[in-house]
Amino acid sequence: MLRHIPSLGPSGVVTSYIDAFKYILHGHEMIEDGYHKYYRAAFKIPTMSRWLVVVSGPQMFDDIRQATDEQLSFREAIAELIQTDYMIGPKIRRDPYHVKSVRMQLTRNLGARFSDIKDEISAAFNDLIPAKDNEWFSVPTYRTVVKIVCRTSNRLFVGLPLCRNSDFRALTEQFTMDVIMGGQIISLFPMVLKPIVGRLLTKIPSNIRRTVLHAGPIIQARLDQEEVMGDSWADKPAKEAQGEQRTVQDVSLRLLSINFASIHTTSMGLTHILYDLATYSEYVKPMREEVEAIVEAEGWTKASMGKMRKLDGFVKESQRLAIGSQSIMRKALKDFTFSNGLTVPAGTHIVFATHSTHLDEINYEEPQKFKGFRFAEIREGEGEGLKHQMVSLSPEYTTFGTGRHACPGRFFAVNELKTMLAFVLLNYDVKLTTHGRPQNHWFQGRCSPNKSAELLFRKRTS
Numbered sequence: 001m002l003r004h005i006p007s008l009g010p011s012g013v014v015t016s017y018i019d020a021f022k023y024i025l026h027g028h029e030m031i032e033d034g035y036h037k038y039y040r041a042a043f044k045i046p047t048m049s050r051w052l053v054v055v056s057g058p059q060m061f062d063d064i065r066q067a068t069d070e071q072l073s074f075r076e077a078i079a080e081l082i083q084t085d086y087m088i089g090p091k092i093r094r095d096p097y098h099v100k101s102v103r104m105q106l107t108r109n110l111g112a113r114f115s116d117i118k119d120e121i122s123a124a125f126n127d128l129i130p131a132k133d134n135e136w137f138s139v140p141t142y143r144t145v146v147k148i149v150c151r152t153s154n155r156l157f158v159g160l161p162l163c164r165n166s167d168f169r170a171l172t173e174q175f176t177m178d179v180i181m182g183g184q185i186i187s188l189f190p191m192v193l194k195p196i197v198g199r200l201l202t203k204i205p206s207n208i209r210r211t212v213l214h215a216g217p218i219i220q221a222r223l224d225q226e227e228v229m230g231d232s233w234a235d236k237p238a239k240e241a242q243g244e245q246r247t248v249q250d251v252s253l254r255l256l257s258i259n260f261a262s263i264h265t266t267s268m269g270l271t272h273i274l275y276d277l278a279t280y281s282e283y284v285k286p287m288r289e290e291v292e293a294i295v296e297a298e299g300w301t302k303a304s305m306g307k308m309r310k311l312d313g314f315v316k317e318s319q320r321l322a323i324g325s326q327s328i329m330r331k332a333l334k335d336f337t338f339s340n341g342l343t344v345p346a347g348t349h350i351v352f353a354t355h356s357t358h359l360d361e362i363n364y365e366e367p368q369k370f371k372g373f374r375f376a377e378i379r380e381g382e383g384e385g386l387k388h389q390m391v392s393l394s395p396e397y398t399t400f401g402t403g404r405h406a407c408p409g410r411f412f413a414v415n416e417l418k419t420m421l422a423f424v425l426l427n428y429d430v431k432l433t434t435h436g437r438p439q440n441h442w443f444q445g446r447c448s449p450n451k452s453a454e455l456l457f458r459k460r461t462s
């Protein structure tokens with residue numbers, strides 16, 4: 001029972017539905033309100049399918065970081081919130097070996113594959129935003145960004161020429177949207193009906209068939225090559241797949257799952273960055289100078305990208321303000337007691353108040369203000385160089401979560417976002433078509449960039 005945890009509004013079985021409706025469009029305002037009333041403690045919010053317990057403060061963050069999977073489960077929370085069992089199947093929850101592949105093989109290969117990533121970014125931008133002369137032209141931002149990110153990410157996942165294949169791209173771009181939309185519909189149904197509705201909505205069998213059609217030969221070739229080379233191939237791409245998992249069908253499912261985790265998160269990130277670049281144009285010149293100086297001295301490498309602190313800080317600041325109001329979702333599998341004494345019973349869904357944390361004066365000076373070099377300036381302090389880079393995890397910066405389930409793709413995502421920003425800075429001028437930055441959209445506490453706004457691009461003039 002959650003009776004000991006305060007709620008913001010009525011908590012009766014029927015009356016709580018008033019707030020559950022309000023949460024759909026105003027969840028972020030409710031959580032901001034609760035954060036200030038119950039900072040470092042907890043409050044509960046009703047949603048259509050369950051109560052969410054919202055926690056805050058560095059201590060509770062650290063309790064989540066240290067909790068084991070048997071205490072607070074990331075996968076069980078995601079499975080219920082996104083209904084992944086019905087939309088993708090239970091395999092990826094029960095046996096998520098692909099997460100280890102992202103953490104190990106994919107991340108370790110970023111340096112060696114950097115020139116491929118850079119090449120795909122140039123090719124994708126040139127195809128999709130061809131700036132041939134000095135005329136401004138309008139680009140539907142989000143739709144274009146998804147295509148660029150999908151191509152670039154899949155250059156790393158499956159390589160050329162498949163990453164440019166139009167049917168494969170359409171499949172991977174659409175897959176995430178189908179899963180999220182389907183999951184939202186299934187969550188409205190009672191438990192007994194979910195498998196039936198899931199079977200009607202899921203496109204996973206046909207999606208796997210399409211993936212096998214396109215990627216099957218590459219996957220089979222890699223599996224065969226691994227058998228031949230054995231342990232002499234240290235970074236085998238499918239190394240984590242064992243026994244029955246070493247089939248083209250199973251690896252195809254993992255490929256779709258990694259696309260699910262990466263494409264829309266990174267695309268939303270890049271869209272926010274471009275809106276910020278067009279809005280706060282005073283940052284363009286110093287960032288161009290940084291990129292040009294480092295590239296001239298060291299060329300385009302993963303290591304040279306790591307030295308671009310202004311870029312890193314700009315990307316980090318953009319994501320600081322763009323985060324949803326709740327993240328770091330966990331489900332308590334047993335009664336769990338936080339170090340402030342609060343106990344939540346088994347079955348409770350816990351989320352951390354991420355947006356409010358990023359907007360708290362305790363953590364940031366003038367937190368509402370976009371300060372593109374906020375983090376680059378902090379990093380100039382003695383001993384502060386690494387702690388404040390974008391990939392670092394901390395209780396004040398929660399974009400990539402915490403603990404053993406912190407985003408394993410963050411090294412790739414940050415590298416990709418910075419290389420894309422560097423490419424835009426060196427090749428284009430970018431301008432708003434609207435008065436002021438396009439407004440973010442909020443739905444059930446989640447924040448998305450405006451998906452219909454356009455930006456003006458032209459070939460760089462100065």
Ligand code: HEM
Nearest residue numbers: 261262265266269328329399400401402405406407409413
């Ligand atoms: C800007 C882009 C991205 C953002 C903001 C982001 C954010 C996150 C967050 C918040 C989590 C959950 C962390 C937690 O609850 O503690 C997560 C998990 C995950 N992310 Fe990312 N992510 C991004 C890009 C990527 C990319 C590019 C990949 C793959 C290449 C990826 C793969 C994953 C996977 C596999 C998990 C699940 C981890 C697990 O099961 O333990 N993400 N991500």
